[in-house]
Amino acid sequence: MTDTSNTNGTAPAATAQIVSSRWDTLDGHTLEGYKRSGSYRGYAGLEAALAMAPSQVTDQVRAATVLGRGGAGFPAGVKWGFCPPGVWPRYIVVNGDESEPGTYKDRILMERDPHQLIEGCVIAAYAIGAAQVFLYVRGEMAHAQERIAVALNEAYANNLVGRNIMGTDFSVDIVLHWGAGAYIVGEETALIESLEGNRGMPRLKPPYFPAAKGLHLKPTIVNNIETLSNLPWLLCNGVDAYKSYGSEASPGTRLIALSGHVKNPGVFEIPQGTTTFRELFYDERYGGGIRDGHALKMFIPGGASAPWFFPEQVDLPLEGRVVGAAGSMLGSGAIVVMDDSTDAVKACLRVVRFFARESCGKCSPCREGTSWEEKILQRIYDGYGRPSDLELLLDVADNISPGPYPVAADPANGVDAIPFPPRQTTICPLGPSSVAPITSALSRFRHEFEAKIVKRDLIPLGSH
């Protein structure tokens, strides 16, 4: 057992280390430790950035194809370019509301290397000309809040944030903001609503990007913690060095939280786009294989919102486009491995229950639909399912996400993959995400559902 000291999370040996290089350094979270240890010298990236024009920093980030690590995988440099010219002020909101089930990477970055994140924020603020940066940290993460507060106080005292940063004419404020417990606030427009002091409900689109109208209806860039944590290393080592990791389409590295039924669960930094799920699950440097005496049954490749994959997908690389075409998504880098001891109905119910509990209530298909999905699944699981329930379940799901829902290919049954993303009748993807576990589990393990429904018919008459 580890307690509040947080000694978990494994900085993998002999693999790429762009963002995880200080995880095992005891004082890596202090300014002194940040400057001394790690795969680059702390705040040297900011120094390099300040020697360039803001537009040149943006060009570098664009040239490196730094993909957003929050879920959608949108290139950060391109997103920055969406700020309409001549509209001021511009804001940066850092999304540290990590709460997608299975995801555990931003918390480590905040707890163990807060200065790396702060330096990334300052670089981004410089590149787009931001007036202010808001660092939105999930409310439940008390330790991360402490570490960032200490680091920010240090950074202000050392002229790394605030007025005349590093003695130049460049100034920007970073404000630490705590959330208060709401998964939906991870959606960028809900995040902005929450930051304005409102209920965290996603905004109606268009405008599609907060870069056009965000915080206080001003241009706002919302970036993930991991995305910004990549910037100091990139500015220190350059675009070519960054692109030497990973694949052409997805350069750099990625933090993957591997949880569930593997021998060695952990958070690993892997080259993006080239590592396969098989390597990740079975390689000794990573998962080390499925638990003894068990075989892989299914896995979630990108957080609870992602449709499930099955054993025949393990040779796919962790590359956004490939995984999307195969019917799922890499999402937030959260992989949950389930072995043959797992009850598909129970796992499906648990994930659906999460979405039902976290639906913000703004759109009726999601508000009503997710709770009906949960109720139907619960009665099936409890042995009180009705024969018509499976069709009813799919019908409710179809009201949230009409048409064929993305599923993985099933060669044994001649089923082709339906690519991600799904269609939706809701403002945000939360509701449609609740459909992922249902179609995934039903497409492959319908017999498990039917067995639970049939069970009820087998109760002998007169036994009540």
Next chain:
Amino acid sequence: MSRLSEDNERLALEIIARYPRPKSATIPLCHLAQEQDGYLADDAMVHIAELVGISAAEVLGTASFYEMFKRKPVGKYLVNVCTNISCQLLGGEELLAHAEKTLGISAGATTADAMFTIEDVECIAACTEAPACQINYRYFHQVTNADFDEIITEIRSGRRTDLPAHGTLGMVRQHIAPDEVANITPPEQQSEPAWYAARNAAVATGGESK
């Protein structure tokens, strides 16, 4: 029950000054009130409304959306057991059942001595360390039943001084001294930063960028 104390009101004003508009401080101030009283009291919400310039109903409207704000007193220690998928696979539900048995209450309830409240919570981002729980938002990883009982015994005997009472989150706050603030004003008072225009222009004309 109570409005913010004088000290906390001073802190509240410092927090409000960090935002372009005061209303943004609503959630941070609700945390402050909860830290003071252990829960979010009605009078505190009225006080917050006065400070940020909105109605008390708006504060309630915002606060009631977020599950961390407790509008009724809870135990001094809030025990949050994760039962989401990664924890469920490795015994999260069994841990919750054990916690309920140890404390003699079911999830959602508070012990008679007002020491503990148990909650069955969604993912707390400790998935690779399942099963996990939080006590007053401090993490406990790979918790066995014996571990859990030991922690509870330690708390009951007053040996866990590292766990502040419910309501306190980060024990260190960000402070920005007034003379260190770079540029915090309402959005309508903002324009293109002078340094930004100058530095980009220097490159456009082929000159030195610094």
